[in-house]
Amino acid sequence: MNDITNTPRTLPRTSATFDDYTLSEIRRAAATGIYDIRGAGAKRKVPHFDDLLFLGASMSRYPLEGYRERCDTSVVLGTRFAKKPIELKIPVTIAGMSFGSLSANAKEALGRGASAMGTSTTTGDGGMTQEERGHSKTLVYQYLPSRYGMNPDDLRKADAIEVVVGQGAKPGGGGMLLGQKITDRVAKMRTLPPGIDQRSACRHPDWTGPDDLEIKIGELREITDWEKPIYVKVGAARPYYDTALAVKSGADVVVVDGMQGGTAATQDVFIEHVGIPTLAAVRQAVKALQDLGMHRKVQLIVSGGIRNGADVAKALALGADAVAIGTAALVALGDNDPRYAAEYEALGTKPGAYDDWHEGRDPAGITTQDPALMARLDPVAAGRRLANYLAVLTLECQTIARACGKSHVHNLEPDDLVALTIEAAAMANVPLAGTSWIPGVNGNF
Amino acid sequence: MCGIVGLFIKDPKLEPELGGLLSTMLDVMCDRGPDSAGFAVYGAGAPGAVKLTLRGPAGTDFAALGGRLGLPVAPRDTHAVLTIPAGREIEVRARIATLAPEVAVISSGSRMELYKEVGLPADVAKRFNLAGMAGTHAIGHTRMATESAVTTDGAHPFSTGPDQCLVHNGSLSNHAGVRRELEREGLRLATQNDSEVAAAYLTHRMKGGDSLGSALEHSLEDLDGFYTFVVGTESGFGVLRDPIACKPAVMAETDQYVAFGSEYRALVDLPEIGKARVWEPEPAKVYFWERAA
Amino acid sequence: MKSLGSDDARIVDLSTSTLRELNGALHALNATNETLWRVLNPRGLHAIAAGVDAPVTIEIDGHVGYYCGGMNKQARIVVNGNAGVGVAENMMSGSVHVTGDASQAAGATGNGGLLVIDGNASARCGISMKGIDIVVKGSVGHMSAFMAQAGSLVVLGDAGEALGDSLYEAKLFVRGSVASLGADCIEKEMRDEHRALLAAKLEAAGLAGEVDLGEFRRYGSARTLYHFHVDNVSSY
Numbered sequence: 002m003n004d005i006t007n008t009p010r011t012l013p014r015t016s017a018t019f020d021d022y023t024l025s026e027i028r029r030a031a032a033t034g035i036y037d038i039r040g041a042g043a044k045r046k047v048p049h050f051d052d053l054l055f056l057g058a059s060m061s062r063y064p065l066e067g068y069r070e071r072c073d074t075s076v077v078l079g080t081r082f083a084k085k086p087i088e089l090k091i092p093v094t095i096a097g098m099s100f101g102s103l104s105a106n107a108k109e110a111l112g113r114g115a116s117a118m119g120t121s122t123t124t125g126d127g128g129m130t131q132e133e134r135g136h137s138k139t140l141v142y143q144y145l146p147s148r149y150g151m152n153p154d155d156l157r158k159a160d161a162i163e164v165v166v167g168q169g170a171k172p173g174g175g176g177m178l179l180g181q182k183i184t185d186r187v188a189k190m191r192t193l194p195p196g197i198d199q200r201s202a203c204r205h206p207d208w209t210g211p212d213d214l215e216i217k218i219g220e221l222r223e224i225t226d227w228e229k230p231i232y233v234k235v236g237a238a239r240p241y242y243d244t245a246l247a248v249k250s251g252a253d254v255v256v257v258d259g260m261q262g263g264t265a266a267t268q269d270v271f272i273e274h275v276g277i278p279t280l281a282a283v284r285q286a287v288k289a290l291q292d293l294g295m296h297r298k299v300q301l302i303v304s305g306g307i308r309n310g311a312d313v314a315k316a317l318a319l320g321a322d323a324v325a326i327g328t329a330a331l332v333a334l335g336d337n338d339p340r341y342a343a344e345y346e347a348l349g350t351k352p353g354a355y356d357d358w359h360e361g362r363d364p365a366g367i368t369t370q371d372p373a374l375m376a377r378l379d380p381v382a383a384g385r386r387l388a389n390y391l392a393v394l395t396l397e398c399q400t401i402a403r404a405c406g407k408s409h410v411h412n413l414e415p416d417d418l419v420a421l422t423i424e425a426a427a428m429a430n431v432p433l434a435g436t437s438w439i440p441g442v443n444g445n446f
Numbered sequence: 447m448c449g450i451v452g453l454f455i456k457d458p459k460l461e462p463e464l465g466g467l468l469s470t471m472l473d474v475m476c477d478r479g480p481d482s483a484g485f486a487v488y489g490a491g492a493p494g495a496v497k498l499t500l501r502g503p504a505g506t507d508f509a510a511l512g513g514r515l516g517l518p519v520a521p522r523d524t525h526a527v528l529t530i531p532a533g534r535e536i537e538v539r540a541r542i543a544t545l546a547p548e549v550a551v552i553s554s555g556s557r558m559e560l561y562k563e564v565g566l567p568a569d570v571a572k573r574f575n576l577a578g579m580a581g582t583h584a585i586g587h588t589r590m591a592t593e594s595a596v597t598t599d600g601a602h603p604f605s606t607g608p609d610q611c612l613v614h615n616g617s618l619s620n621h622a623g624v625r626r627e628l629e630r631e632g633l634r635l636a637t638q639n640d641s642e643v644a645a646a647y648l649t650h651r652m653k654g655g656d657s658l659g660s661a662l663e664h665s666l667e668d669l670d671g672f673y674t675f676v677v678g679t680e681s682g683f684g685v686l687r688d689p690i691a692c693k694p695a696v697m698a699e700t701d702q703y704v705a706f707g708s709e710y711r712a713l714v715d716l717p718e719i720g721k722a723r724v725w726e727p728e729p730a731k732v733y734f735w736e737r738a739a
Numbered sequence: 740m741k742s743l744g745s746d747d748a749r750i751v752d753l754s755t756s757t758l759r760e761l762n763g764a765l766h767a768l769n770a771t772n773e774t775l776w777r778v779l780n781p782r783g784l785h786a787i788a789a790g791v792d793a794p795v796t797i798e799i800d801g802h803v804g805y806y807c808g809g810m811n812k813q814a815r816i817v818v819n820g821n822a823g824v825g826v827a828e829n830m831m832s833g834s835v836h837v838t839g840d841a842s843q844a845a846g847a848t849g850n851g852g853l854l855v856i857d858g859n860a861s862a863r864c865g866i867s868m869k870g871i872d873i874v875v876k877g878s879v880g881h882m883s884a885f886m887a888q889a890g891s892l893v894v895l896g897d898a899g900e901a902l903g904d905s906l907y908e909a910k911l912f913v914r915g916s917v918a919s920l921g922a923d924c925i926e927k928e929m930r931d932e933h934r935a936l937l938a939a940k941l942e943a944a945g946l947a948g949e950v951d952l953g954e955f956r957r958y959g960s961a962r963t964l965y966h967f968h969v970d971n972v973s974s975y
Contacts (some may be wrong), residue, residue: 034969148848148867151829153790153810180966190887192850192869194908197965202886205823206845206866207806209672210617210693212448212590212708216824220806224760224790242593249480249590266878428698499756548904691862694824694842710802711783723820724802726842726861729881 003129026269037269038179040102041328042170042261042305042367046318047278048180050305050315051260053306053418054178054434056406065403073397073409076323078300079161079230079253081223086230086253087139087161089323091395092410095315096258096327097126097143097163097234098305099283101187101267102358104330105132105366109380110210112136114387118395123325125164126201129188141232145173146202146219149191153224162221163232164214166205166243169262169305171235171271175203179266181361184370211246213312218251232256233305237282237305238275240325244289246300256325257286259305263328265368266359277304279316284415287320296320308379310397317398318413325395333390334383335365448602448615449475449567449588450695452676452706454683454714454735460702460717466581467669469571469706471712472586476567478615478708479588483570484562486611486678489581491557494534496530496608499540499560499727501550507631511546523573524598525552525561532556545731550636555609557581557680562601582737585678585706602663604642606633607649609680614641614672615708618672618695624668646668648677662686676706682736691729698722706733748798749773754780758787765814768793781807783823788816794833797952804917805842808835809948810851827854829968843880846873849974855944862899865892868909887919893940895950902957912937912956925961933957 015021020410026037048307058064072111079086095115100108102125109132120140121127126152134140142159156162167173179195188195218231233247234256247255259279264272283303290296302318304325311427316324331337335344339352344364348355358368366377402410405417419434420426427440451471455461465487491497500508501524508526511520513677515538522528524651528540539551553560561574567588571577576586576709594600603611618624622639629635633646647669651661658679665675666689674693675683685706687695698705698713700722707713710724727733761778765788771930778799781787788797790808797808797829803822812831819837830849837845840858848862849871856864862886866880870890878896885901887909897915904921910933911924920926934952941947962973 035967086559148869151848152831153792153812153829154848156810194965197907198967200886200905200964204692206863206885207847211592211768213694213805213824215477216805220786220789220809223758223786224810226766227759239593273856281890302477344967409514586852624916691843696823696842710821711803712803714802720801725840729862 010407018024018129018261019241030144038266038359039269039272041210041262041356042263042268043271043273043397044356045273047260048280048422048424048428049278050280050312052280052421053429053431054421055311055314055401055405055417056419057316058406062406064127064251064406065408066202067400070403071194071408072140072403073411074395075301075409076304080234081253081295081299083161083227083228083253085160085228087121089121089139089393091396092317092323093118093307093323093391093394094120094141094302094323095330096123096167096325097123097125097141097261098327098331099127099265100130100133100184101125101127101370103367104375104378104385105130106375106378107331107383108133109136110378110387111330112138112140112384113380113384114391116194117384117388118391118439120391121160124159126240127164127187129158130151130190134158136380143234146205148206155403156221156229159229161230161232163220163234163256164218166214166247167234167236167238167258168256168264169236170258170264170406171267172238173203173277173332174271174275175201175269179359179361182359182370183251186371196325197402199389211250214246215248222251230254232302236260236336237286238264239280240277240282241285241289244286244291244301246323248290248293248295250406252299253298254287255290256302257282258325261306262304263331278428279303279426283316283319283321284428284430290320297322307371310394310399311401313394313398314410314413315418317410318417319415322411323419329390330387331367333387334367335386336363336367338365341365360371447611448590449478450585450613450615450674450676450706451475451587451680451708451712452585452613452683452685454583454704455702456508456704457702460581462580464581464584465575466577467716468584468586469576471707472716473568473573474712474714475588475708479590481591482562482564482589482598483567483587484589484601484603484613485574485576485584486553486558486560486583486588486603487576487581488557488609488678488680489559489579491555492529495529496532496554496556496679498530498535498538498551498561498615499505499553499558500526500528500549501552501562503527506546506549508601511549514545515541522561522575524563525574527559533654535651537712540607542583550598553605555605555680558605558609558678560603560605560611560612562587562598564596564598564601564604570634571580575583583683585611585613585676585679588710591618592640595638597637599637600639602641603678604637604639604645606635606642607652609678610645610649610652611678612641612645613646613676614644616671616688618644618671620670620672627732630726640671644673646714658682658684659734662734663728664709664729674708682734684732684734685727686732687727687729689730695727696724697720697727697733698724704730741849747773748775748777750777750779750832751870752784753784753787754778758784761787762789762791765793765795765797768795782821785823788814791816791833793843802839808908821858826856830854840877841875845875846871849873851890853940853943857879858895865890866917867907872940872943874940874946876944876946878915881918882921882937884909884924887911891936891940893937893944893955903960904963906958906960908960910936911939912955913958914954917956917958918920920958923964924958926958927959929955931955957963 123141232254233252245389260276300322303321341364508521618640621643759973785804792812804823826833862880864879864883877886901921
């Protein structure tokens with residue numbers, strides 16, 4: 002007779018394809034009938050700036066003395082057509098995030114922190130607030146498909162205009178703001194009934210394609226008497242063509258946002274499966290500018306997953322003029338802070354994983370419109386944290402630039418970089434470390 | 447992503463001015479498409495004769511080529527029109543391929559001539575002396591290249607059948623799949639351009655027996671994306687916009703002509719435009735004007 | 740640019756002046772006695788009289804291109820001809836009157852003011868409107884009042900396919916036929932307050948007493964898409 006308990010058996014095995022996360026999502030979908038909506042950017046691991054290394058100076062090149070010898074970080078944006086280009090002290094800007102998705106205090110904190118460091122902030126899909134304009138020395142006003150709150154007075158109050166074609170988190174898609182966050186003030190600014198689920202359009206209502214965008218940009222320039230730099234922001238999908246077309250449409254500045262770039266709320270399937278990594282997008286965008294003879298004439302801002310000064314330096318070395326940060330800025334303000342661990346747990350998540358920004362229950366008081374939660378964020382202190390963080394990004398970037406012998410961070414170049422992986426080498430178009438091999442170097446990009 | 451112009455003459459008195467009028471229309475559309483330009487003109491034809499439009503590298507000695515072929519040739523800058531007896535097209539094409547492999551045959555037809563080059567549309571029109579051309583109808587295009595390269599091959603119009611040409615403003619989203627099917631059917635496409643796929647699709651339908659109107663109707667089912675097509679044939683021209691119709695289109699008609707422009711600006715110098723009926727073609731509706739035979 | 744003494748109109752001929760000169764001069768207006776402007780030879784140019792913020796009258800003789808009167812505040816703009824894409828887009832106040840036809844996206848995203856089109860308007864008339872009033876004496880094309888949030892659209896002729904798709908709180912009145920209603924747009928009862936509203940809009944457009952209110956039907960949002968529900972999934 003067989004003794005089942007003594008017969009050797011294989012261990013229970015979960016599927017690599019149907020892993021725990023996948024199974025939980027299937028159960029969630031089956032229970033609710035709606036796709037998973039969340040905030041933030043792609044969470045899967047993709048080739049990133051971590052896969053690149055700098056070649057510091059040693060014998061063949063001379064480094065600059067840290068702390069003493071000058072290494073500039075300033076950047077001028079909008080030199081092509083605008084009468085009043087923007088000058089920033091550091092090459093790190095704050096990406097567009099709407100009042101509505103963020104609390105008024107959070108917007109104020111972003112303005113305070115950025116202004117302290119001499120850089121710009123950006124409005125979002127919800128119009129310009131007085132708090133934001135008042136606390137931002139340099140403010141970029143987004144021109145989005147929804148045109149919520151759009152008006153000529155704010156357009157003229159802005160320092161630059163960013164025509165948003167797409168976002169790295171969702172190239173080709175529109176946004177979503179669920180009812181919990183459509184408070185009376187948000188509703189009024191967006192001309193919507195309070196409390197409804199707001200769906201944003203994915204295409205602009207009165208132009209489609211670069212030939213018509215050129216005419217739209219012409220109108221915006223006429224309305225603002227050709228003073229303001231006009232940015233065109235695209236989500237990274239076909240960055241070579243999109244950058245070239247933004248230039249042909251008359252942009253002063255092109256913003257390319259990779260798939261790690263965050264959003265206030267959209268479908269998870271969009272965030273994780275549409276668009277390409279930031280690393281893969283930079284060189285294509287730069288190549289487009291170079292092919293048109295417009296590199297450094299039309300400035301390039303890169304965003305999506307920028308976390309530290311090394312990321313900043315690498316983006317600049319690959320040819321960007323500046324970077325923009327969103328998620329990292331929110332974390333600097335206090336988003337996903339472990340001190341709210343118990344509250345995150347009550348929401349079924351944990352610090353570092355909280356991404357239900359659309360639900361408006363953010364314990365850190367940042368991605369919410371709830372007055373009690375909002376009050377938790379002190380805009381002065383949070384602004385100070387952001388300024389500190391921006392200072393660190395800048396110092397780190399300078400440190401690397403000096404080590405590579407550069408007196409301006411913009412003199413970093415692709416030749417200062419090597420890659421740790423074949424994937425990163427191919428995407429960034431730099432050699433695999435210790436070799437002269439660039440995979441796919443005979444390709445188009 | 448581009449600008450389109452088209453002019454169909456109803457009053458024969460205006461035929462000598464066709465090229466001049468189209469040239470002015472094309473100039474205005476420079477902003478919409480600064481990369482390259484092209485146009486097809488339906489001029490005089492002779493019974494039993496076929497016109498081949500040739501394109502060669504700068505400096506091509508078309509006169510010498512005509513001499514070696516023993517056929518009359520009319521050079522215009524990098525292009526030339528070779529007039530041949532209708533029955534000899536296959537043989538002449540083969541001889542050109544041998545004698546001057548660098549020369550491409552870009553169109554064939556009893557009346558159509560086709561010219562296109564990289565550069566500002568106004569300059570392109572000047573190089574070929576568009577203003578000096580006469581005919582019954584013509585279509586032109588200014589290109590802002592989207593995904594395919596800025597090359598002469600990528601410039602519009604595209605011709606994939608006798609006396610047939612197409613220009614396009616917009617962006618197709620399923621052209622790669624349609625291209626594969628057309629290639630399986632034996633069609634050969636010269637570029638990676640989505641517009642050439644549209645032209646080849648219409649040619650393929652018409653070879654299968656469709657009228658141009660019916661071919662355009664079918665394209666509504668088979669071609670996905672945003673588009674405005676203007677199509678020329680030996681006897682007329684047609685217009686089709688996709689059902690969403692985001693890309694602009696304006697038409698004008700008088701007793702003397704029917705005109706198409708991506709924007710009204712393109713039409714402002716046409717004769718008596720102030721008295722013309724000006725309207726916007728409806729989405730997903732085939733418009734077609736044909737000359738009495 | 741020159742001033743003509745006869746009717747005190749400031750005349751700008753766009754065949755000799757640039758668009759920048761025109762718009763620059765219009766933007767420089769403050770308290771002005773130059774209250775009447777006439778623009779000649781517009782020739783389909785874009786962004787004519789865009790961004791004006793002054794209580795003046797601007798008459799444009801001829802067809803205009805894209806975005807004429809864009810973001811207008813206060814000014815009364817008359818286009819004696821057809822208008823291209825996005826006429827009076829994002830208008831804040833004042834009025835734009837087109838005596839001919841208007842192209843796509845007429846009055847798009849407008850926040851206020853009155854847009855009157857004597858002829859037809861093509862696709863997406865009043866798309867994403869946020870408080871503007873639009874009166875079209877002819878017909879409107881497909882997807883008109885798409886995602887329209889507030890304001891009113893009055894159509895004396897017919898409406899194309901998918902009228903009022905994904906509509907929010909804008910009020911739609913159509914006298915003729917409607918090819919089809921878009922997702923979440925339904926016909927609603929015309930009550931006295933709606934008749935009063937319609938009468939006011941018609942009067943503002945100079946049509947008081949010229950059309951029978953009883954011939955109009957009212958359309959509005961069914962509000963079923965205001966909150967996601969799996970049973971409406973075919974509408975998303």
